[in-house]
Amino acid sequence: MDMSKYLKLFVSESTEHLQKMDGLLLELERSPQERSLVDNLFREAHSMKGMSASMGFVQISTVSHRLEDFLDKLRKGTLSVSKEVVDLLFEGFDLLRSSIEEIRTQGISVSDHSAFIKRLESYVQVGTDAQAVAPSPVSVPSVPSPTPAPGPSTSKVPSTPASEAAEEDDVQQARRWAWEKGLNLFSVTVKVAREAPMPSARSLVIYKRAGGLGEILHMSPSMEDLQGGNFTGSLSMLLASVKPSSEIQGAIVAQPEIESVTIKDVTGREEAAGKLEAQPVVEARKITPPSFAVPLQMKKSTMVRVDTRLLDDLIDMVGELVTTKGSLIDNSSSLLPVKLREDIDHVDNLVSGLYQLAIRLRMMPLDLVVERFPRAIRDLARAKGKEVHFEILGKEVELDRAILEELPDPLLHIFRNCIDHGIESPEERARTRKPPMGRIRMEATRERERILIKISDDGRGMDPTQIRRVALEKGIITREAYGSLSDEEALYLITAPGFSTAGVVSDVSGRGVGMDVVKSVVESLGGSLAIESQKDVGTTISLKLPLTLAIIQVLLVGIGQERYAIPLAQIYRTFEFVPSEIQNSQGQEWITGEEGLIPLFRLASLVGTPERKEGSNGPILGIFVERRGHMSGLAVDELLGYREAVVKPLKGLLRKVKGFSGATIMGDGSLTLILDLNTL
Amino acid sequence: MSIRVLVVDDAIFMRSMIRDIFARFPFVIAGEAENGLEAIELYKELRPDITTMDIVMPEVDGVTALKEIMRFDPQAKVIMCSALGQESLIAESIEAGAKDFIVKPFQPNKVLKVVRSVLGLDEDFLPIGG
Numbered sequence: 001m002d003m004s005k006y007l008k009l010f011v012s013e014s015t016e017h018l019q020k021m022d023g024l025l026l027e028l029e030r031s032p033q034e035r036s037l038v039d040n041l042f043r044e045a046h047s048m049k050g051m052s053a054s055m056g057f058v059q060i061s062t063v064s065h066r067l068e069d070f071l072d073k074l075r076k077g078t079l080s081v082s083k084e085v086v087d088l089l090f091e092g093f094d095l096l097r098s099s100i101e102e103i104r105t106q107g108i109s110v111s112d113h114s115a116f117i118k119r120l121e122s123y124v125q126v127g128t129d130a131q132a133v134a135p136s137p138v139s140v141p142s143v144p145s146p147t148p149a150p151g152p153s154t155s156k157v158p159s160t161p162a163s164e165a166a167e168e169d170d171v172q173q174a175r176r177w178a179w180e181k182g183l184n185l186f187s188v189t190v191k192v193a194r195e196a197p198m199p200s201a202r203s204l205v206i207y208k209r210a211g212g213l214g215e216i217l218h219m220s221p222s223m224e225d226l227q228g229g230n231f232t233g234s235l236s237m238l239l240a241s242v243k244p245s246s247e248i249q250g251a252i253v254a255q256p257e258i259e260s261v262t263i264k265d266v267t268g269r270e271e272a273a274g275k276l277e278a279q280p281v282v283e284a285r286k287i288t289p290p291s292f293a294v295p296l297q298m299k300k301s302t303m304v305r306v307d308t309r310l311l312d313d314l315i316d317m318v319g320e321l322v323t324t325k326g327s328l329i330d331n332s333s334s335l336l337p338v339k340l341r342e343d344i345d346h347v348d349n350l351v352s353g354l355y356q357l358a359i360r361l362r363m364m365p366l367d368l369v370v371e372r373f374p375r376a377i378r379d380l381a382r383a384k385g386k387e388v389h390f391e392i393l394g395k396e397v398e399l400d401r402a403i404l405e406e407l408p409d410p411l412l413h414i415f416r417n418c419i420d421h422g423i424e425s426p427e428e429r430a431r432t433r434k435p436p437m438g439r440i441r442m443e444a445t446r447e448r449e450r451i452l453i454k455i456s457d458d459g460r461g462m463d464p465t466q467i468r469r470v471a472l473e474k475g476i477i478t479r480e481a482y483g484s485l486s487d488e489e490a491l492y493l494i495t496a497p498g499f500s501t502a503g504v505v506s507d508v509s510g511r512g513v514g515m516d517v518v519k520s521v522v523e524s525l526g527g528s529l530a531i532e533s534q535k536d537v538g539t540t541i542s543l544k545l546p547l548t549l550a551i552i553q554v555l556l557v558g559i560g561q562e563r564y565a566i567p568l569a570q571i572y573r574t575f576e577f578v579p580s581e582i583q584n585s586q587g588q589e590w591i592t593g594e595e596g597l598i599p600l601f602r603l604a605s606l607v608g609t610p611e612r613k614e615g616s617n618g619p620i621l622g623i624f625v626e627r628r629g630h631m632s633g634l635a636v637d638e639l640l641g642y643r644e645a646v647v648k649p650l651k652g653l654l655r656k657v658k659g660f661s662g663a664t665i666m667g668d669g670s671l672t673l674i675l676d677l678n679t680l
Numbered sequence: 681m682s683i684r685v686l687v688v689d690d691a692i693f694m695r696s697m698i699r700d701i702f703a704r705f706p707f708v709i710a711g712e713a714e715n716g717l718e719a720i721e722l723y724k725e726l727r728p729d730i731t732t733m734d735i736v737m738p739e740v741d742g743v744t745a746l747k748e749i750m751r752f753d754p755q756a757k758v759i760m761c762s763a764l765g766q767e768s769l770i771a772e773s774i775e776a777g778a779k780d781f782i783v784k785p786f787q788p789n790k791v792l793k794v795v796r797s798v799l800g801l802d803e804d805f806l807p808i809g810g
Contacts, residue, residue, distance in 0.1 A: 006697060013693045043690075046736050050763040051693050054785040065765075197783040201770040205780055226771075254803075256780070256793045 214241025422459030716740025
């Protein structure tokens with residue numbers, strides 16, 4: 001069977017299962033007595049085992065199987081929930097997760113988990129039952145065997161626990177009984193296929209079916225034998241029946257997992273000759289397939305699963321439509337016939353509506369990105385020797401997936417900061433009379449056109465004085481600013497580029513995601529960041545985000561042959577100047593504006609494009625923009641007009657390139673990069 | 681003239697595989713259930729010709745659902761599906777009226793053979809390779 005088409009489904013379902021398992025285990029860690037959690041974990045491990053076995057992933061299946069056994073012992077009380085148990089289980093789940101990841105990226109899993117399996121097995125004390133992989137000791141419930149014929153003598157009822165084939169005595173008894181009923185007697189031997197995974201259950205089915213063909217007067221192995229696991233792969237019975245041997249044999253051999261059926265007529269003709277001939281021959285009825293008139297009914301469902309790439313394509317196209325519509329409106333003048341202008345207006349409305357609808361298709365709950373956090377935070381806290389209680393509120397709040405995708409790294413960084421610098425060690429918390437467990441809370445609420453995400457901790461808070469000092473040392477602020485910044489303003493210094501590399505952050509935090517990048521990402525999505533903190537009380541970081549990637553207004557500018565877009569939100573106004581107005585100081589160009597001396601930058605050099613050589617005194621176009629918290633002037637070659645732009649965030653390697661916050665597709669299908677003036 | 685199948689398993693992945701096994705003449709999938717409770721409801725509503733029933737499921741497990749279905753319809757044809765290690769539950773199911781069983785990982789031919797056997801179908805009617 002070609003398994004490759006199930007690969008994606010397998011990966012996504014396994015991932016969901018592992019996610020659930022993490023959640024359950026976290027809860028179990030908090031409430032070790034909760035039995036239902038162990039039951040659920042057992043079921044999840046069982047599912048993992050079944051799925052991976054179906055796909056042929058042996059290592060995953062084996063690990064799942066061992067975890068299932070482990071959880072079974074916990075279920076039964078043979079093992080009790082302890083810290084080591086929880087850690088072992090987490091480790092097992094992580095191994096499974098890494099294997100699934102291997103499969104997701106490479107199609108196969110090559111990791112060898114036998115070391116973990118050994119540790120799991122050695123943790124378990126002696127006295128457990130036999131391995132479940134090999135045929136387990138079957139406990140077939142003791143139920144009455146297929147109705148034993150009362151027979152001529154009641155003492156030798158066929159359900160005797162004899163493990164050999166029928167004795168001659170039994171045969172005689174059976175013969176007499178069959179003869180009296182006018183039935184043939186057959187000795188039937190059935191060999192169960194060697195590869196049958198559950199031979200005892202298979203035998204049970206064989207017996208049951210045989211019971212439908214006639215009367216079983218003796219069976220070996222008996223029910224008790226099957227129960228005790230004494231099954232040799234071959235069973236035999238004495239069957240009294242009106243049907244001819246060929247039919248009986250045919251009926252049995254047609255069953256699955258049968259290797260062979262031998263049937264011997266042991267009726268004992270010499271005794272029964274006269275009587276039997278008088279019996280009418282029963283016609284074997286050919287079994288016809290069932291017939292049905294009810295048409296196909298599918299279980300009703302109001303949800304569909306959609307490949308997210310299709311959604312992205314749809315939204316890209318609608319985005320282009322939006323931009324083209326903008327161009328269409330630009331180009332339509334009042335000289336056009338009224339009817340045409342009305343149609344264009346109508347198209348305008350339709351396209352806006354279509355865009356809104358398309359974006360809503362892409363709305364997904366915050367839960368999708370935050371579901372991993374409890375586990376990550378637990379691990380981080382443990383690594384730092386801190387105790388943290390983490391709660392999430394409002395994870396059902398929905399956002400455009402394109403925004404959602406950008407959130408994990410920034411959010412995780414904020415959490416790391418909370419744990420590294422915010423939450424104090426249990427000892428320190430005791431000294432300030434706080435509960436030993438630190439609290440980190442993430443709360444998401446929906447405002448009318450925005451999402452508000454607040455991350456707060458009850459740690460030691462940030463010290464504005466210390467921050468000011470570090471900023472001064474790092475040259476991020478000047479002496480005057482040092483004196484003039486208020487405490488509230490000082491907190492924002494941590495989002496300044498270059499602040500994070502100070503010795504204030506730990507190894508974990510300093511990974512290329514600093515608070516400056518957090519701020520940058522948030523703002524590139526059209527949102528804003530706010531920081532509040534109180535010494536010894538705690539810190540709250542608030543992210544305001546739009547619901548969807550807005551269609552933002554941009555100003556198109558030209559540098560040489562190239563074209564770039566600048567978000568209108570970052571523009572103060574445009575202006576014009578001549579080279580003689582430029583002042584030079586400390587290697588920086590300056591221009592005088594209403595607000596005073598403003599630093600001037602050449603966009604061409606910021607972007608790395610060769611400048612177009614102007615006549616030495618010709619006017620130069622510029623824009624006053626917001627850059628790194630200050631007003632700056634940006635000299636460009638051309639101003640190409642305002643546009644509505646659907647922002648597409650940059651992915652992958654492109655994201656690391658400084659200076660750009662996204663791209664937009666123009667009406668002619670070309671791509672224009674949107675500048676991020678803070679990182680340019 | 682089609683044979684209507686009710687597929688019961690809590691994993692979308694498994695249901696998907698079983699669906700594909702039955703995506704051939706003369707079968708049609710009449711419905712899918714993800715736990716024993718839904719299985720019972722759907723059985724009563726759809727009256728399928730054959731049901732595949734996973735054993736380990738949340739809410740109500742397969743054996744319990746089987747028993748309820750057998751009580752509702754003593755002629756019901758239910759095939760139990762299970763992973764290794766559940767032999768005693770399979771045996772219990774057979775005793776409770778399940779007609780046969782299949783073990784994961786499934787092989788389509790094996791599954792079809794079991795179904796053919798349970799429904800008493802002619803080999804010509806439902807040829808199975810391998």
